[in-house]
Amino acid sequence: MSREGSPAELRRAPSPPPAEKIGSVPHWYSHPYNRPELYRLAEVMAWLPRTMRLGLARQLGRLAARLMPQEREAVRTTMTAVTGAVGARLDELTGRVFRDFAMCFSDLVSTNREGPARYLRRIARVTGAGPLRDLDGGVISLTAHMGNWELAGRLLAGHSAKETHVVVTVDEAAKLTRWVRRNGDGVRFVPRARQTSSLGLLAALRRGEAVAVQADRALGNRGDVMVSFFGRPAPFPIGPFVLARASGVPLVPAFCLLDADYGYEVEVAPLMRVARSEEEAALRTWVGLLESMVRRRPTQWFNFFDIWNPFGA
């Protein structure tokens, strides 16, 4: 595999090289949105009627775009690569990323917490979910930081009476757990705190449970593989594909995107199965699918850093 560094080089040393030690991996996801005050504000806004709440969220998103020059520049770079837009069109698309994010973020800490009976009302359309009905046993839900990704995971959990394990990064801001990582409704959050957590996921899949992962952000370790994304190599995690091969369960790529009327449309792509030695090929298929989704809905892909060079190397 074309991972960072060759495995043999990594393993001649008696202990892992310093760059691999926990705590030294860059935490690019700690953008200024990850602050308890903003989550509290979003929670307070949950009391507003949704139309009013989303309107206010758009205003806050507009403000955020002005107050976060570094993130705005990163989004601008992404929009240039993804859409080829320039000038006023590029400014508009860049601003819309912040507005769309603010709306989805607002729903994440309110609508998503309302319980299935209420959040299902926000789903305007579901396409491609037919094969899910015939699934019996474990499954890996594959999504990205697009639209209301967490709702896609909750919907999948609703498909099964068994638990869904949502894999999340070890967040520096543990205070945010209350808002974004609240277990319940068959969903359990699994931080990648220990390397052995993969064994728990493997066991869960063998028990017929589901695992949900977002596979659009590199982790900064040897599990990242460079794949062409909009014509340039970018690192993506191969872990979900290794887990799928080892457990023998299918991957279900799914996206939950905001439509023009502020309902959500869920798109489920064809199931993927991974044979031994085909992990990288499966990853490339996934990245191709992600690329096509991002091309269609560029302003709903929420990565506020340089996706092609996330660790500034």
Next chain:
Amino acid sequence: MDDRAVLEQLKPILMDRLKFDPARAAQVTLDTYLPKEIEGSLGLDSLDFIELAMGIEEQFGFAMDEREELDKHFESFDTLVRYITSRMTQG
């Protein structure tokens, strides 16, 4: 099969599936810790643990018990060897 014999059978898994340098694999003892978050350990990451689990099932002919918390068995070669031995005895 005694502990040392089980340990010797784990070394080819380290080399073949986890791509360890043979010299490094030869150095491991029952006292060697596995996860990379432990200082001085073999430095295994989450992908390695999946490969190691699969390799053990193939090599020793049993399936991991998915109802059990497996982390504690994969802390060191000592805990791992004892787990393998107990599973083989059960089998």
